[in-house]
Amino acid sequence: MRRTIVILAALGYFGASLLLVAGFGYLWHRTDPAPEQPIAFPHTVHAGNLRMPCTFCHVFAELSRHAGAPPVQKCMDCHRAIATDREEIRKLTRHYEEKRPIEWKRVYAVPDFIYFSHKRHLRAGLECSTCHGDVAGMKRVRRVSNLVMGWCVSCHRARKAPLDCPTCHK
Template identity: 40%
Template sequence: MSGPEKKGVPRWASYAAATAILASALAALVYLNRLYPVGLGPRQPIPFSHRVHAGIKQISCFMCHDSATRSSRAGVPPLETCLLCHSRIIRNYPWIARLRGHVAQNRPVVWERVNWLPEFVYFDHSMHLMRGVDCGHCHGDVRQMDRVAKARKFEMGFCIRCHKVNRVTHDCFVCHR
């Protein structure tokens, strides 16, 4: 006899114990949010699924990011925007209750930023939207993302290629101010 069977423990029991330990470790990783599916963005303080809101419910990007159409920044919507719907829809869901608590206490939610540009780069969302550039060109298919993940690396080459393809100026001072 070899291994555990020498001591009177059947081999299948050893395998079952090892499997249970591995399953527990995997469950702990999932529970602690250490095991991310591919393409999942950073964990946010209040879970928000763009897939549900923009994809399934087909809510326009501009319902929440309304400043994108009139300014350089798309911005993060005020929490009151969420409550336009969630004062009536799934009110008792724990995360919505937490959101309402933030609003009641006038306490902001500090979201984890996904996309950013260096300070020396000027980018105007409204100008690109007026010219028909779809949000997904830079941000990917957000309608399929539960947690938004960075779709592109915003480097100068990405922007210049787009400007050249679309026959738009690529003069340095357009972006570098």
């Protein structure tokens, strides 16, 4: 009897460690802190309160493989006049006047050898929040998906999208 308990305890210990490590690996990205951006742009205000559609700023998401960040002029279209007293807006205006594009810190990055087309995914009917999460509720954008190959493959499998390797591998 005692032997059984000891054996079970040992197995339990190792099993628990294994689960811990696996869990770490799988959910590590959720602990990924949202990076601090050169300008503290709050999606909560723009996509949340003002309910601006994603493609209003991220114009190329529907037209190109890259969604990209909006050009500085797009921001200035409104912020030429709106909230010009805020420090962040002043930072933005300085960028525009000094002709310096803003260097955002990437939150979502696929490796160089992967071809990912935003256009195809949007035209397939996917919502931006499917992969990017509830951005409208994020003061600072953080990564909600781990972007590993299996994550892409499982969605492709579920939605009967092409599973052919060169679909994504350049």
